[in-house]
Amino acid sequence: xxxxxxxxxxxxxxxxxxxxxxxxxxxxxxxxxxxxxxxxxxxxxxxxxxxxxxxxxxxxxxxxxxxxxxxxxxxxxxxxxxxxxxxxxxxxxxxxxxxxxxxxxxxxxxxxxxxxxxxxxxxxxxxxxxxxxxxxxxxxxxxxxxxxxxxxxxxxxxxxxxxxxxxxxxxxxxxxxxxxxxxxxxxxxxxxxxxxxxxxxxxxxx
Amino acid sequence: xxxxxxxxxxxxxxxxxxxxxxxxxxxxxxxxxxxxxxxxxxxxxxxxxxxxxxxxxxxxxxxxxxxxxxxxxxxxxxxxxxxxxxxxxxxxxxxxxxxxxxxxxxxxxxxxxxxxxxxxxxxxxxxxxxxxxxxxxxxxxxxxxxxxxxxxxxxxxxxxxxxxxxxxxxxxxxxxxxxxxxxxxxxxxxxxxxxxxxxxxxxxxx
Numbered sequence: 001x002x003x004x005x006x007x008x009x010x011x012x013x014x015x016x017x018x019x020x021x022x023x024x025x026x027x028x029x030x031x032x033x034x035x036x037x038x039x040x041x042x043x044x045x046x047x048x049x050x051x052x053x054x055x056x057x058x059x060x061x062x063x064x065x066x067x068x069x070x071x072x073x074x075x076x077x078x079x080x081x082x083x084x085x086x087x088x089x090x091x092x093x094x095x096x097x098x099x100x101x102x103x104x105x106x107x108x109x110x111x112x113x114x115x116x117x118x119x120x121x122x123x124x125x126x127x128x129x130x131x132x133x134x135x136x137x138x139x140x141x142x143x144x145x146x147x148x149x150x151x152x153x154x155x156x157x158x159x160x161x162x163x164x165x166x167x168x169x170x171x172x173x174x175x176x177x178x179x180x181x182x183x184x185x186x187x188x189x190x191x192x193x194x195x196x197x198x199x200x201x202x203x204x205x206x
Numbered sequence: 207x208x209x210x211x212x213x214x215x216x217x218x219x220x221x222x223x224x225x226x227x228x229x230x231x232x233x234x235x236x237x238x239x240x241x242x243x244x245x246x247x248x249x250x251x252x253x254x255x256x257x258x259x260x261x262x263x264x265x266x267x268x269x270x271x272x273x274x275x276x277x278x279x280x281x282x283x284x285x286x287x288x289x290x291x292x293x294x295x296x297x298x299x300x301x302x303x304x305x306x307x308x309x310x311x312x313x314x315x316x317x318x319x320x321x322x323x324x325x326x327x328x329x330x331x332x333x334x335x336x337x338x339x340x341x342x343x344x345x346x347x348x349x350x351x352x353x354x355x356x357x358x359x360x361x362x363x364x365x366x367x368x369x370x371x372x373x374x375x376x377x378x379x380x381x382x383x384x385x386x387x388x389x390x391x392x393x394x395x396x397x398x399x400x401x402x403x404x405x406x407x408x409x410x411x412x
Contacts, residue, residue, distance in 0.1 A: 014274045034307070034393075035293050039245035039254035048245035048254045050291035050311050068220045085256035087241050087395070090337050095346040096330065097356070099337040101240070105256050124302065131296050131305040138386035140301040150303070168403040176405060180344035183402040187240075189293070192392035197374040200388050 010109045010159040020162040029106045029162060030055040030084055034130070038062070039081040040073050053082075054130040060108065060155040061115070061123050071151045074112040082108040082155055089186040093169035094178045102165050102184060109159040115152035123152040133191075216315045216365040226368040235312045235368060236261040236290055240336070244268070245287040246279050259288075260336040266314065266361040267321070267329050277357045280318040288314040288361055295392040299375035300384045308371050308390060315365040321358035329358045339397075 001023040012019035020026075030053075039048040049070050053060050060082060064071040074080055088102040115123045124142060132139075142150065169182050207229040218225035226232075236259075245254040255276050259266050266288060270277040280286055294308040321329045330348060338345075348356065375388050 014271060034296070035291055035309070037243035037245075037254050037289055037291070039243075039252035039287070041247050041250065041252050044247065045285050045315070046245035046247050046252055046254075046287045048243050048252075048287045048289040048313070050289060050309065052307055065220060079251050081245070081252045081254045083243055083254040083256060085241055085243070089398075090240070090339060092338060092341065093345065095348070095352075096334045097346075097348045097352040099334060099345070101258055101337075103241070103256065107254070109251070128302045128305060131307070132298060133296060133391055135298065135387055138384070139299065139305070140381050140384060142301070142303045146301075146303040168401075168405075175346050178344070178346060181341055181400075181402065182345075182406050183400055185339055185400045186398035187395055188398060189393055189395050192295075192394060194387075194389055194391045195374075196387065196389040199374075199382060 004157070004160040006159055006161055010161060012161050012163050015163070018163050018165055020164060021160065022162065025164070026106050026157070026160055026162050027055065029086065029104045030060065032086060033084045036060065036082045036084045038070060039083070040070060040078050042069065042073065052127070052131075054126050056123065056126055056154075058157045060157065061126060062112070062153045062155065063124065063127050063150055064153070066149055066151045071153065074153055075114055075151060077111055079109065079111055080155065086189070087187050088166070089184045091169050091184050092182055094171045094175040094180050094182050098169055098171050100165060100169065102167070104162070104164045106160065106162050108155060108157060110156055112153040112155050115154050120147070120152045123154070124150070210363070210366040212365055212367055216367060218367050218369050221369070224369050224371055226370060227366065228368065231370070232312050232363070232366055232368050233261060235292065235310045236266065238292060239290045242266070242288045242290045244276060245289070246276060246284050248275065248279065258333070258337075260332050262329065262332055262360075264363045266363065267332060268318070268359045268361065269330065269333050269356055270359070272355055272357045277359065280359055281320055281357060283317055285315065285317055286361065292395070293393050294372070295390045297375050297390050298388055300377045300381040300386055300388050304375055304377050306371060306375065308373070310368070310370045312366065312368050314361060314363060316362055318359040318361050321360050326353070326358045329360070330356070
């Protein structure tokens with residue numbers, strides 16, 4: 001897979017040594033996440049909203065109420081910035097200046113496309129499968145009214161940049177002998193034990 | 207503590223029943239997080255960047271390189287939107303339409319203030335303490351050059367809104383008997399075991 005051919009204006013400016021345009025890396029960061037922050041502009045002012053998403057090949061799918069401000073703006077062709085960030089750890093250095101954090105992030109700029117017809121049904125199924133986390137399907141699919149109330153958006157992966165920091169502190173040579181704890185406190189988003197809804201009827205699957 | 211007196215244009219529009227302007231709730235959501243997504247507008251286009259932050263009373267502190275695009279824009283008085291989101295779980299319903307997620311988010315709109323002088327030293331110490339996670343201090347403080355390269359920004363908590371979803375699926379009555387697993391898969395950001403930097407000199411503290 002070749003790298004993303006991201007335009008200069010959408011490439012990483014700050015600490016470009018941590019930038020990557022590698023397609024497999026971008027996919028892996030997106031595939032690990034559930035919530036993206038979608039920024040758009042309303043009357044000249046920025047708004048960033050957390051949205052559930054799923055990657056579908058070379059695009060990201062979002063869904064939302066047809067009446068929502070984000071959906072209205074994006075359907076209307078407003079530019080978006082999608083950012084997905086995984087915080088992997090706090091990095092404690094031997095100097096305050098070199099304290100840092102480990103993270104993997106992806107930023108995508110562009111304009112969204114409305115997903116309709118059979119593509120919409122497929123997109124909704126992808127979102128549903130992502131929520132379900134491998135559990136067997138069996139939930140009632142959206143009826144006509146529900147599907148009508150839900151807008152599906154496709155955000156193309158064209159103007160894409162990843163930024164990643166890994167590893168331990170990068171201290172100045174002169175600070176290496178300071179008697180202070182230095183290292184990484186790892187962080188991770190983990191799943192807990194599923195909690196079955198009390199009103200449930202008996203089913204075979206956990 | 208009285209609620210935030212958030213202007214109408216910055217109140218939650220979508221699913222307002224999940225909105226809150228409660229000060230203690232907003233503080234607790236902010237205090238649990240490490241990374242905020244900061245949206246701002248560059249040449250009419252939205253940008254959302256992940257930034258380390260710490261709450262300081264009725265404001266949020268950010269730091270960044272003086273040369274960074276975000277810092278330049280915010281120091282220049284550009285409006286921001288700060289969003290902090292905790293994903294607490296995936297909610298599996300008995301119908302696709304009612305699948306959801308549990309989350310706690312805070313959104314803040316406004317313009318940042320530059321922090322200077324003694325206030326800047328104090329703000330930098332708050333950021334450092336947040337990274338250190340209760341470990342004893344002892345790292346070398348920023349020297350003059352490092353402090354000069356770092357800009358500290360204060361984002362006032364005035365136009366503030368929280369949005370929270372908790373609990374199990376909210377299914378339609380007609381779907382309650384469907385033989386499908388329904389409930390919540392909890393999610394949580396957890397710390398792992400600290401990994402000491404191999405180049406460290408012996409210290410008493412873990």
